[in-house]
Each structure stands twice: as C-alpha cells, then as structure tokens.
Amino acid sequence: MKKINRLLKFGFPWEYLREGAVELFKKAGYEVEIDELSYRIEIDDPEIECITSKVEELAPLVEKGIIDIGITEKAFILDSKAKVIELADLNYGYKIWKSAKIVLAVPENSKIKSVKDLEGKKIATWVPKIAEDYLRKHKVKAEIEFTNLPAEPKCPILVDGVIEFVNTGRALRRFRLKIIDVLMETSPWLIANEQSFQDRWKREKIENLAILLKGARLAQEYAGLMLHASNEMMEEVLKVLPTLKKPTVTQLRGENWFDVLTVANKKEIRDIIPKLKKIGCTDIIEFPLNKVVI
Amino acid sequence: MTEEKLKIGIPKGSLQEYTLKIFKSAGFDINVPEREYLLKIDDPEIDCFLLRPQEIPRYIEKGKLDLGISGDDWILETKAKIVEVCDLKYAKRKIKKVRWVLAVPEDSKIKSVKDLQGKTISTEAVNLVKDYLRKNRVKAKVEFSWGTTEVKPPRFADAIVDITETEATLKAHNLKILDTILVSSTKLITNRKAWQDKWKKEKIKDLALLLQGAVKGEEVVNLMMHIPGRKLKRILKALPGLKSPTIKKITGENWYDVTTSCKERATRELIPKLKRMGCEGIVEWPAVKLVP
Numbered sequence: 001m002k003k004i005n006r007l008l009k010f011g012f013p014w015e016y017l018r019e020g021a022v023e024l025f026k027k028a029g030y031e032v033e034i035d036e037l038s039y040r041i042e043i044d045d046p047e048i049e050c051i052t053s054k055v056e057e058l059a060p061l062v063e064k065g066i067i068d069i070g071i072t073e074k075a076f077i078l079d080s081k082a083k084v085i086e087l088a089d090l091n092y093g094y095k096i097w098k099s100a101k102i103v104l105a106v107p108e109n110s111k112i113k114s115v116k117d118l119e120g121k122k123i124a125t126w127v128p129k130i131a132e133d134y135l136r137k138h139k140v141k142a143e144i145e146f147t148n149l150p151a152e153p154k155c156p157i158l159v160d161g162v163i164e165f166v167n168t169g170r171a172l173r174r175f176r177l178k179i180i181d182v183l184m185e186t187s188p189w190l191i192a193n194e195q196s197f198q199d200r201w202k203r204e205k206i207e208n209l210a211i212l213l214k215g216a217r218l219a220q221e222y223a224g225l226m227l228h229a230s231n232e233m234m235e236e237v238l239k240v241l242p243t244l245k246k247p248t249v250t251q252l253r254g255e256n257w258f259d260v261l262t263v264a265n266k267k268e269i270r271d272i273i274p275k276l277k278k279i280g281c282t283d284i285i286e287f288p289l290n291k292v293v294i
Numbered sequence: 295m296t297e298e299k300l301k302i303g304i305p306k307g308s309l310q311e312y313t314l315k316i317f318k319s320a321g322f323d324i325n326v327p328e329r330e331y332l333l334k335i336d337d338p339e340i341d342c343f344l345l346r347p348q349e350i351p352r353y354i355e356k357g358k359l360d361l362g363i364s365g366d367d368w369i370l371e372t373k374a375k376i377v378e379v380c381d382l383k384y385a386k387r388k389i390k391k392v393r394w395v396l397a398v399p400e401d402s403k404i405k406s407v408k409d410l411q412g413k414t415i416s417t418e419a420v421n422l423v424k425d426y427l428r429k430n431r432v433k434a435k436v437e438f439s440w441g442t443t444e445v446k447p448p449r450f451a452d453a454i455v456d457i458t459e460t461e462a463t464l465k466a467h468n469l470k471i472l473d474t475i476l477v478s479s480t481k482l483i484t485n486r487k488a489w490q491d492k493w494k495k496e497k498i499k500d501l502a503l504l505l506q507g508a509v510k511g512e513e514v515v516n517l518m519m520h521i522p523g524r525k526l527k528r529i530l531k532a533l534p535g536l537k538s539p540t541i542k543k544i545t546g547e548n549w550y551d552v553t554t555s556c557k558e559r560a561t562r563e564l565i566p567k568l569k570r571m572g573c574e575g576i577v578e579w580p581a582v583k584l585v586p
Contacts, residue, residue: 029562045562208566215565215576224579245575246520246544248551261518263577290515291561293569293576 008048008196008205011062011070012041013055017188020092021071027216027290028209047205056126056148059084059191068196069206075102075165075186079127084191087210090217091187099187102127104134105152105177106161115181118142118161124151125163134163134183152177190214215291222263222292225272226285231256233279240275242268244294263292300340300488300497303354303362304333305347308392309480313363316382319508319582320501339497348418351376351483360488361498367394367457367478371419377489379482380502382509394422394476397444397469398453407473410434416443416451423455426475444469507583514584515558519568519576523548529571532564555581 012021022032022041031044041050051067058072059082069087077084091099104123106112112121115138122143125131131144147154151162152175163183166172172179190210196202222244229237234249237260241247247262264272269286276284304313304324317324317335324342325334333342345353350362351374361379369376396415398404404413407430416439417423423436439446443456444467455475458464464471482502488494521529526541530552533539539554556564561578568576 029558208562211566211569212562215578219578222577224577245577246549246551248518248542248553249545250542263575287579289577289579290558291565291576291578293565294574 006047006201006205008202008209009066009068010043010048010050010209011058011067011072012050012052013058013071013073013188014039014052015055017055017071017073020090020188024090024092024213024216027219028212029290048209056080062191062193065193065195067193068202069190069192069209071188071190073186074189075127075130075184077189077191078184079129081129083194085194085197087190087192087206088214089187089189090213092217092220099185100165100167101185102130102163102183103166103172103179104161104163104181104183105155105166105172105179107156108176108178110156110160112161113180115140121160122158123161123163124154124159126151126165127163130183131163211293212291215293218292218294219289221265221267222289223266223269224287224289225260225262225264225269226283226287227260227276227281228252228257228283229260229276229279229281231258233281234258236279237276237281240272240279242272263289298339298493300361300494300501301359302340302342303345303350303359303364304342305350305363305365306344307347309347309363309365310344312480316505316508316512319511320504348372354483354485357485357487360494361482361484361501363480363482365392365478365480367392367419367422367476369481369483370425370476371421373421376483376485379484379498380506382480382482382505392478393458393474394419394455394478395458395464395471396426396453396455396473396475397447397458397464397471399447400468400470402448402452402470404453404472407432410453413452414450415453415455416446417455418443418457419455422476426455503585504583507585510584511581513557513559514555514581515561516553516555516579516581517561517564517576518551518553519573520544521550521552521573523550525572526550529568529573532567532571555584 012018022034025032025043033042039052041052043050053061055072056076058070059077059080061067062070062084063082071090104115112118118140119142122145123131124145124147126148128144128146135142145159150171151164152171155162155175155177190213192206196206238247241262242264245263247260250259252259273284304310314324323336326344327334331344333344335342347364348368350359350364351369351372353359354362354376355374363382396407404410410432412434414435414437415423416437418439420436420438427434437451443454444463447454447469482505484498488498533554539552542551544551565576
C-alpha cells in the first residue's frame with residue numbers, strides 16, 4: 001500500500017526575524033540549513049517543508065492556507081487583517097530580546113504636537129492599514145504613503161511624520177525625530193491557518209511544534225542553578241529561589257548538607273546568587289538550558 | 295620529571311572546526327594562531343600540529359606524530375600502517391557522511407564502472423581508485439588531480455572520483471553519480487610504537503575516552519520534570535532513558551521529580567508527549583560528555 005506522506009508547511013520570515021527563528025528551531029532540536037543564494041531553508045524533519053517569505057507577506061499566506069504555520073510580526077498580522085490562529089507570542093526582537101513598538105514620530109522641531117495636528121499632512125509608513133485605522137480613530141484626515149524601506153530618512157524632506165517600528169530608538173535619534181504617540185507593541189508571533197487546525201494530524205504537529213518553540217524561547221530567559229546548602233540554610237534558600245519549578249533537593253551522603261537543583265530567570269539570578277552566597281551556600285553552579293516547558 | 299610529550303595531528307580543512315569543538319567539549323582549549331601549524335593547547339604534555347588530513351596517516355606511520363584524527367579515505371589512500379584507536383563518528387546531520395563517488399558528465403556514454411575500460415579518471419585519491427578498478431577488473435588511466443576535480447570532465451578526463459557531501463557541486467557541473475566507492479568516517483589513529491609505550495598508551499586511552507564522550511555528548515541532552523504520582527508509572531514507560539531515570543518524591547506532595555538523559559533528536563517527540571501526559575516543569579539542558 002502506498003503511504004501518504006503528510007507534510008506541514010512552515011513559513012520562515014526571511015528578513016530580520018530569520019536569525020531569531022532559526023535559533024529557536026536549533027534549540028528546539030532541529031538541524032537548520034540556510035541557502036542564502038536561493039532563499040531556501042531546510043530542516044531535518046521530512047514532515048516539515050520550510051517556505052521562506054517576506055515578513056509582511058506571511059500572514060496572508062497563512063490565511064490562504066498556502067502555509068500551515070509560520071512566524072511573523074504581530075503588526076503585520078493586524079496590517080494585513082489576515083484571519084489566522086495566533087498560537088504564541090515568541091516575543092523576540094531584532095538583535096535584542098525585547099519587543100518593538102509602532103510609534104508616530106515627527107521631527108524634533110516640528111509644530112505637530114499630537115495626532116490631531118496631522119490634519120492635511122503626509123506620513124510615511126510600512127503599515128498603512130494600521131496607520132489608516134489610527135487616523136480614522138482620531139478623526140484625522142492625512143495622506144498615507146506606503147514604504148517598505150525605513151521611513152525615517154524621508155522625514156521631513158518628503159513627509160511630515162512617520163508611523164514606524166521602534167526597537168532601540170537609534171534610527172529615530174539619528175534622523176532627529178521624536179515620538180509623539182505609541183500605537184501598539186509588536187513582537188514575532190507563531191500563527192497557524194484555521195483549516196490546518198481542523199486536520200487532526202496537522203493540528204497535533206502544529207501543537208507539538210508550538211510546545212517546542214515556546215520551550216526553546218523560554219529557555220533563553222532561564223538558566224539552571226545547582227548549589228549545596230546545609231539543613232539549617234534550607235528554609236532561607238527555598239525562600240530565595242523562584243517558584244517556577246519546585247527545586248529538586250537531594251541529601252548528600254552521610255552529611256547534613258543538601259544538593260539543590262532548580263531553574264531561574266537569568267535576570268533574577270543576578271540577585272539570587274549573591275543572596276545564596278550570603279546565606280552560606282557553596283558550589284553554586286549556573287548552566288544553560290535548551291528548553292523549558294512549564 | 296618526564297619531558298615526554300604526545301604529538302597530535304589535527305586535520306586542517308573540513309574536519310577542523312568539528313575536531314576543535316570536540317576537543318573543547320573533552321576539556322581541552324586549543325588556540326589556532328593565524329598562519330601557524332603548531333597549535334596552542336592547554337595541556338603541557340601535548341603538542342598539537344595543524345596538518346592536511348592527507349598527511350596525518352603518513353606522519354603517524356613514520357612516528358613523526360603519535361596520534362591524529364583523519365578519515366578512512368586518507369588512511370586507505372596512503373596505505374599507512376597505523377593503529378586505529380577509535381571511531382569519532384558524528385551523528386548530527388550537519389557533518390554529513392563523506393562519500394567518494396564515481397561521476398561522469400550527464401550526457402556521457404559511460405553508464406557503469408565497466409565502461410571505464412581505457413578511459414581517463416581524474417582524482418585526488420589515486421590509490422583508492424586503482425584499488426576500485428582492480429576490484430572491478432577494469433583497466434583505465436588514473437590521473438592525480440590537485441583539486442577542483444569536478445571541472446575536469448569532459449575535456450581533461452572522462453570521469454572523476456571525488457568527495458561529495460551534498461552533491462551540489464557535482465550537479466552544478468552537470469555530473470551524475472554512477473557509484474559510491476567509499477563512505478568515509480573519522481578515526482582517531484596512532485602507531486604501534488606509541489601504542490607500546492606505557493605512558494603514551496595511557497595518555498591516548500584517556501584522551502580517546504574523553505573525545506568519544508564528547509562526541510556522544512553532542513547527541514545527548516538531560517531532562518528533568520515533575521510528574522504527578524498517579525501518572526508516574528504510565529509516564530515512565532514513555533521515557534527512553536539511556537540509563538534508568540532518577541526518581542525522587544517531592545516532600546509532602548504526591549509529585550515526583552524525575553531526571554533522565556536522552557538523545558536530543560528524541561526530544562521533539564518526547565517533550566510534547568510528556569506535556570500532554572501531564573508532566574510539568576519540563577527542563578532540558580545540554581550534555582557535554584557522555585561516558586557510558
């Protein structure tokens with residue numbers, strides 16, 4: 001009998017979100033190969049075919065079912081008004097692990113002080129639908145010019161203001177623009193097609209992939225922590241340790257000391273380790289994690 | 295005090311990055327200064343030399359090196375008399391199996407090895423090809439190629455025998471594969487003299503244990519999780535432990551803490567399964583060495 005090969009089509013954003021997506025797949029346990037010249041990505045799962053796409057085109061492709069599951073920016077899901085299932089906020093940013101914002105910015109010396117002052121003016125944006133809705137909400141009529149290049153350099157020569165992505169704010173500073181309103185926060189999301197979710201095989205594959213990618217993402221924020229503490233210290237130690245996971249406590253052979261194993265947020269660890277040291281813990285070891293699935 | 299040193303050959307080129315990586319996981323830091331062949335390693339009992347993998351088996355045979363890493367291909371090609379210590383096979387897909395293949399132009403009339411009679415074959419591994427032809431009772435001219443062998447047919451040769459990983463280079467030059475001559479694996483090799491020296495043998499065996507542990511560690515990850523008491527039995531059945539998992543009861547609760555290790559490749563199926571079965575707080579972290 002001929003076996004029907006099931007295939008899940010995964011949409012990889014090619015541009016600035018790619019690096020982070022590839023890193024998550026690697027941590028999730030996949031081998032990823034990128035062919036820069038032919039825009040191809042291959043992973044070592046015969047049931048998954050990778051399709052690369054421009055980040056702003058990905059949500060419509062998922063809506064149409066050309067792609068079953070993919071990663072794209074929240075703002076582009078909204079801007080394309082694509083109906084998709086939003087599985088998880090992967091919340092990673094370009095180069096820094098921080099979500100971005102979409103803001104309205106104008107030149108530092110501009111007379112435009114708020115969205116109301118945009119009446120009759122012209123703005124440039126990568127997200128025209130979001131900009132349109134925003135202006136309509138504020139009952140302001142202004143001309144919207146689409147650009148998929150950074151809009152900042154156009155201001156003030158070609159346009160009066162921009163609605164743009166801001167991550168570190170460096171581009172705005174460089175072109176002497178100031179933020180006068182924040183429209184929304186945006187970050188990369190894992191999304192899926194609605195029909196794909198009706199298919200039993202696809203749904204399970206999608207959900208499994210979501211568990212792994214979310215687990216890989218969380219592991220980037222966490223680290224493992226191992227330490228030795230005496231019986232007298234234990235109560236205080238357990239108070240200091242975070243509660244995400246119950247610590248594993250093992251008695252050391254023939255001693256009044258314990259081995260404690262747990263995971264903690266990397267930022268919290270900065271404070272936790274000195275505290276543990278003060279309590280009197282010894283042999284404190286921090287180690288990296290691949291996945292954390294709560 | 296002994297002044298003895300173990301002289302090791304590290305392969306330059308495609309195996310270099312991986313070799314340095316497993317040495318690092320084995321606990322050795324190797325520094326590669328630019329345009330140097332004497333590498334800096336943080337073990338005063340070892341001298342490391344960066345050499346072409348083609349040369350390493352011969353230098354080991356001659357006793358210029360005590361230990362080295364090279365492929366089966368160059369060991370066979372050089373016909374060097376060496377002692378194989380162990381295999382350092384890498385299972386991840388990234389380092390694909392290196393294949394030596396016989397290839398001809400797409401439109402060639404040569405359909406199999408038999409059609410090579412009287413033809414010219416270009417290759418970097420002359421002895422490998424001669425042995426292959428002899429085995430197939432075919433007489434052909436084998437020409438040594440200094441490199442970029444794939445561009446030689448049809449003008450300079452009728453066929454080639456060359457190394458391939460993805461076949462992309464062959465396809466780009468309109469060549470098709472007729473046969474695989476050798477699938478090469480990575481080996482740790484020494485010579486009889488070093489193997490008979492008590493100190494060297496000891497040192498080599500320790501090193502082999504660590505390197506093999508590092509290779510295996512690449513494939514393995516650790517897992518820990520909380521399992522509710524009433525599901526413990528069922529879930530443990532799903533754990534393909536390398537060794538039996540460590541199980542501890544959490545004081546005062548009907549929950550168990552389970553720690554185990556498994557193949558990294560298995561986690562993709564295992565973790566979603568464990569989550570669905572009711573495990574909580576599943577944490578995976580990498581292993582560095584695995585010494586069974």
